[in-house]
Amino acid sequence: MNLVELFLIFIIYAFLGWVVEMSYNNFTQKTFVNRGFLIGPYCPIYGVGGLIATIFLTKYKESIFVTFGMSMILFAVLEYFTSYIMEKLFKARWWDYSEMKYNINGRICLETLIPFGLLGCVVIYITNPLIFSVFSLANVDILRIISSIIFIIFIIDFSISLKIINSFKNTAVRFLKKDNTEEITKKVKEVLISKSIWTKRLMESFPKVKAVISNVNIDFIKTKLELKKTKKELKLAKKELKKERKANKKLRR
Numbered sequence: 001m002n003l004v005e006l007f008l009i010f011i012i013y014a015f016l017g018w019v020v021e022m023s024y025n026n027f028t029q030k031t032f033v034n035r036g037f038l039i040g041p042y043c044p045i046y047g048v049g050g051l052i053a054t055i056f057l058t059k060y061k062e063s064i065f066v067t068f069g070m071s072m073i074l075f076a077v078l079e080y081f082t083s084y085i086m087e088k089l090f091k092a093r094w095w096d097y098s099e100m101k102y103n104i105n106g107r108i109c110l111e112t113l114i115p116f117g118l119l120g121c122v123v124i125y126i127t128n129p130l131i132f133s134v135f136s137l138a139n140v141d142i143l144r145i146i147s148s149i150i151f152i153i154f155i156i157d158f159s160i161s162l163k164i165i166n167s168f169k170n171t172a173v174r175f176l177k178k179d180n181t182e183e184i185t186k187k188v189k190e191v192l193i194s195k196s197i198w199t200k201r202l203m204e205s206f207p208k209v210k211a212v213i214s215n216v217n218i219d220f221i222k223t224k225l226e227l228k229k230t231k232k233e234l235k236l237a238k239k240e241l242k243k244e245r246k247a248n249k250k251l252r253r
Helices: 003-029 044-060 063-091 110-137 138-172 181-193 197-205 213-253
Strands: none
Touching: 003 138, 003 181, 044 063, 044 110, 063 110, 063 181
16 A cells, blocks of 8 residues: 555545444434534544554454454544543543443443444455455556645645634633633633634534633643734734834935
8 A cells, every 4th residue: 555545545434434423413413514623524533543444454354353353442542542632632522421331531432342343344344345446446646636636625624624623722711710611611612603604513513522621731721822922922023123124224225
């Protein structure tokens, strides 16, 4: 496998994951919600999962039981660390299994392990053979062009979506005087739902999102925001200084 094929595998499974999430949401809630962190029709965690399965599970395909077991372990680890990293980056818990039995820190639970195992088997025995058969028939140059176009679109989407996701943390800072995270979460949701269609979509995609802002990191967040403000002020001051220097040079002439 080359980089082009690996990227296309990521995108294919990210899209298929989005379809699964959409289908499940439509079935359980009878409503259309664009699931996922990104604006486009893809869920990156499924793309990463598809890549992990392809790279690490292909060598176990001779035994469906080993593939099933390894899938449960690998995808559980992926979900746990994705939850942990997202929480640290954006000060929010995007999904929580705390109310379910046999969960680990609310990040993963026993109920999701069997679906993880089944998904791994689907990847190894059904979708991957189809994907690689298409790759073998497709023109290499065409695959490169397609992957390049998708990559550019994905990077633009990721950059915009990152700012939208980061708005949750920045908005939460405005309500730090509230007594608990439930109040902060409620106020943040109210603000973001009314702010724009993109922040509203994010809140609808993750209705159970919770703010995770402790007293330890409050000062850090405030300091970081103040530094950003100071940098902007310095940039403006430099621009004004340049204008003054140009004006003085003209007067001297």
